[in-house]
Amino acid sequence: MAERFDVVVVGAGPAGSAAALVAARSGLSVLLLERGPFPGAKNMFGGVVYCRILDTLVPNWWTEAPVQRWVTRRQTMVLADGQALTVDFRNQNWGSEPYNGATAYRAEFDAWLASKAEEAGATLVCSTTATGLLTSESGRVHGVRTDRPDGEVEASVVIACDGVNSFLAKEAGLYPNWSADHYTVGVKEVLALPSAAIEERCGLGGDEGMDIEILGGTGGVPGGGFFYTNRDTVAVGVVLSVAGLRDSGRRPEEIIADLKAHPAIAPLVRGGELVEFTAHTIPEAGLAGMPRTVGDGILVAGDAAHLCLAAGIWLEGVNFAIGSGAFAAETAVEAIRAGDTSARGLAGYRRRMANSFVLADHKKLRHAPHLILGERAQTRYPRLICQLAEQVFTITNPDPKLGVRRWARRAMRDSGVRLHELAKDAWTGWRSFG
Amino acid sequence: MTEASPFVAAALKHVAVRARVDPLTGEESPETWGASDADLAALEWALRLGERWSMPVLAITVGPSPAETVLGTAAAAGASHLVRVEMAGDAPSRSVATALAAALAAYPGGPVVVCCGDASPDRGSGSVPAFLAHELGATGALGLVGIEPGERGVLAATRRLDRGRRERLRVTALAGAPAVLSVEAAGVRLRRAALPAVLAARDAPVEVIPGPASRSEPEARVRTVRRGPYRPRAKVLPAPAAADPRARIRALAGGRAERRTPQALALDPEQAADHLLAYLRETGYLS
Ligand SMILES: Cc1cc2nc3c(=O)[nH]c(=O)nc-3n(C[C@H](O)[C@H](O)[C@H](O)COP(=O)(O)OP(=O)(O)OC[C@H]3O[C@@H](n4cnc5c(N)ncnc54)[C@H](O)[C@@H]3O)c2cc1C
Numbered sequence: 001m002a003e004r005f006d007v008v009v010v011g012a013g014p015a016g017s018a019a020a021l022v023a024a025r026s027g028l029s030v031l032l033l034e035r036g037p038f039p040g041a042k043n044m045f046g047g048v049v050y051c052r053i054l055d056t057l058v059p060n061w062w063t064e065a066p067v068q069r070w071v072t073r074r075q076t077m078v079l080a081d082g083q084a085l086t087v088d089f090r091n092q093n094w095g096s097e098p099y100n101g102a103t104a105y106r107a108e109f110d111a112w113l114a115s116k117a118e119e120a121g122a123t124l125v126c127s128t129t130a131t132g133l134l135t136s137e138s139g140r141v142h143g144v145r146t147d148r149p150d151g152e153v154e155a156s157v158v159i160a161c162d163g164v165n166s167f168l169a170k171e172a173g174l175y176p177n178w179s180a181d182h183y184t185v186g187v188k189e190v191l192a193l194p195s196a197a198i199e200e201r202c203g204l205g206g207d208e209g210m211d212i213e214i215l216g217g218t219g220g221v222p223g224g225g226f227f228y229t230n231r232d233t234v235a236v237g238v239v240l241s242v243a244g245l246r247d248s249g250r251r252p253e254e255i256i257a258d259l260k261a262h263p264a265i266a267p268l269v270r271g272g273e274l275v276e277f278t279a280h281t282i283p284e285a286g287l288a289g290m291p292r293t294v295g296d297g298i299l300v301a302g303d304a305a306h307l308c309l310a311a312g313i314w315l316e317g318v319n320f321a322i323g324s325g326a327f328a329a330e331t332a333v334e335a336i337r338a339g340d341t342s343a344r345g346l347a348g349y350r351r352r353m354a355n356s357f358v359l360a361d362h363k364k365l366r367h368a369p370h371l372i373l374g375e376r377a378q379t380r381y382p383r384l385i386c387q388l389a390e391q392v393f394t395i396t397n398p399d400p401k402l403g404v405r406r407w408a409r410r411a412m413r414d415s416g417v418r419l420h421e422l423a424k425d426a427w428t429g430w431r432s433f434g
Numbered sequence: 435m436t437e438a439s440p441f442v443a444a445a446l447k448h449v450a451v452r453a454r455v456d457p458l459t460g461e462e463s464p465e466t467w468g469a470s471d472a473d474l475a476a477l478e479w480a481l482r483l484g485e486r487w488s489m490p491v492l493a494i495t496v497g498p499s500p501a502e503t504v505l506g507t508a509a510a511a512g513a514s515h516l517v518r519v520e521m522a523g524d525a526p527s528r529s530v531a532t533a534l535a536a537a538l539a540a541y542p543g544g545p546v547v548v549c550c551g552d553a554s555p556d557r558g559s560g561s562v563p564a565f566l567a568h569e570l571g572a573t574g575a576l577g578l579v580g581i582e583p584g585e586r587g588v589l590a591a592t593r594r595l596d597r598g599r600r601e602r603l604r605v606t607a608l609a610g611a612p613a614v615l616s617v618e619a620a621g622v623r624l625r626r627a628a629l630p631a632v633l634a635a636r637d638a639p640v641e642v643i644p645g646p647a648s649r650s651e652p653e654a655r656v657r658t659v660r661r662g663p664y665r666p667r668a669k670v671l672p673a674p675a676a677a678d679p680r681a682r683i684r685a686l687a688g689g690r691a692e693r694r695t696p697q698a699l700a701l702d703p704e705q706a707a708d709h710l711l712a713y714l715r716e717t718g719y720l721s
Contacts, residue, residue: 003629003630003633037466037468038466107465123633123636125629125632125633128629128632146629147626148626148627148628148629148632149626149627149628149629150628150629150630150631151628151629152629153629246700247700249698249700250698251698
């Protein structure tokens with residue numbers, strides 16, 4: 001006879017562990033399945049977690065979470081050939097309680113969060129892949145099949161937290177509009193450097209960290225770059241549109257090599273020894289790529305529900321995963337107690353997400369992915385911004401200064417930007433970010 | 435296990451199976467703990483012997499409580515009895531063997547065969563099985579790559595010798611005159627545990643036996659006087675065929691060797707699959 005749990009959570013990433021934690025705390029029997037040998041074993045990200053969402057789940061999480069550095073310096077960098085314009089913001093308040101963002105290693109962070117779920121009573125089983133859903137004739141999900149012998153598990157609710165490209169959500173028919181164009185591929189190198197060198201190069205003290213989000217610098221392939229500091233490593237990487245990468249005929253490691261050679265990045269990574277090279281897809285289409293997140297007996301959370309927020313200056317997925325995982329579990333608890341785990345009984349999930357940052361941010365920023373991955377934002381605007389900066393800061397004596405209006409006109413001409421396009425994008429940007 | 439039923443034992447060490455090495459300082463910090471591949475192979479052989487001879491399988495480990503993780507793995511795979519000898523994790527080989535032998539000998543029924551991994555990945559010397567055989571007064575067959583169970587208490591074993599040779603051994607073992615087998619991580623993989631067994635293993639009872647009071651190394655006639663730094667084993671390479679010594683050196687060093695430059699191809703999925711298959715055939719991975 002198949003094993004039985006109130007809730008089966010598939011995937012012990014941030015979404016799954018948060019879901020398991022909340023469901024187990026409510027007294028339900030919870031099975032948390034992870035295909036890797038331990039939670040986090042198979043996971044990667046750029047490197048910054050924004051844990052405000054953990055305040056209620058794990059009070060004082062900062063005293064125990066495995067953090068590399070507390071981010072006190074954030075930069076947004078626009079790169080063009082041999083040029084960079086950087087907005088640099090430093091905030092020492094982020095270096096003390098209750099903190100803002102922290103760099104972390106997924107192998108450590110995910111394992112820690114999963115241990116919290118276990119402490120709450122969830123049963124974590126690793127090295128076990130959910131290979132499919134158990135469904136009734138009416139299509140109602142009532143458990144999962146795993147790759148272990150006698151590996152079927154019955155559950156009142158399955159929470160699919162199996163990450164980007166969720167096979168379970170697809171099998172449940174929740175992804176009718178799935179398209180490869182909704183995804184980017186993130187590729188990163190982790191380079192070892194002495195912590196003193198990292199601190200000196202980035203102007204950091206003790207356990208402070210820096211985070212740079214980069215626009216441009218991807219060799220014309222739509223995407224962006226990032227640079228994060230850990231204790232004694234730095235992460236440098238790119239996020240590239242899958243279709244753009246294919247069309248470019250280039251390899252991601254070449255693009256990272258070019259990024260590392262850019263004069264704005266080279267001094268930061270000089271002498272770093274490669275200790276890790278990883279790649280992972282990212283659901284980057286925002287609201288446009290989102291599946292249905294509720295089915296009969298099933299809820300979908302985190303990247304599996306396409307909830308990663310990738311909007312230029314923000315690349316946030318872990319907090320969205322934790323938030324949605326927790327909401328999915330709250331909904332499952334409520335539905336199981338009410339004895340209705342049909343899609344209707346689970347409908348509160350969507351409502352919970354809509355009333356929080358999880359869907360509200362996505363709604364607000366729904367036009368951002370298209371804008372940011374567009375050709376103009378990728379190549380022409382970085383060129384425009386850098387050329388404008390070049391003109392402003394180049395002293396052309398004995399010629400007098402032209403003034404911003406004429407500099408702007410010249411920079412627009414040279415970078416191929418048209419005024420009406422700029423106005424249109426500015427309006428879209430304002431509606432998204434404003 | 436009935437009161438006095440002889441058993442097959444698997445001795446497992448809880449060890450850092452992967453360590454993070456700081457590329458700057460060379461400092462190591464353990465990352466993933468568990469049983470080594472050789473220990474898992476030993477467990478699989480023990481389970482096969484137990485099945486074939488209708489004997490229960492006892493998994494035993496020496497160490498502090500986190501070592502019970504490896505017993506959980508054994509329980510999920512089918513070990514019916516779990517024993518942990520309470521001792522520090524870094525106890526010397528001789529003390530570990532003494533503690534193991536005392537626990538096994540005292541266990542009702544007594545061991546017929548004890549399977550161990552040949553050497554643990556934390557730069558273990560591989561001496562525990564030999565010490566254990568000595569302490570138990572057992573037959574020792576060490577460094578095995580294959581075991582074929584025969585009739586109850588009889589087995590054929592294959593041992594790897596230097597220069598690619600193999601040696602076939604016939605081992606007989608009885609309760610009271612057991613055999614200690616150490617196996618390489620070769621030939622078998624631990625079976626995949628069924629999900630109910632994995633879940634049940636979480637609550638499987640572990641008998642905890644106190645280890646010997648003193649941790650000091652027993653009086654030995656051979657003592658380690660000095661230990662040199664770790665050097666990976668030299669790998670024997672076939673001599674390059676070229677007549678010219680410079681060409682031979684170049685071949686050994688890999689200089690000017692012909693390399694295929696990486697290609698990026700934009701193909702539809704079917705063509706891509708054909709291309710991959712062709713490449714695998716060409717490079718000998720597929721025949
Ligand atoms: C290059 C890159 C940079 C990023 N940078 C950041 C950043 O700086 N900050 C940030 O907040 N976010 C970042 N993200 C996004 C973030 O990593 C994800 O949004 C987040 O990890 C989603 O969490 P999740 O739990 O939904 O999925 P995942 O973290 O992908 O976890 C899914 C889990 O499910 C397991 N699994 C999958 N299938 C199965 C199965 N069938 N059976 C059992 N287990 C299964 C996997 O092994 C994994 O453990 C980045 C992502 C990438 C790729």
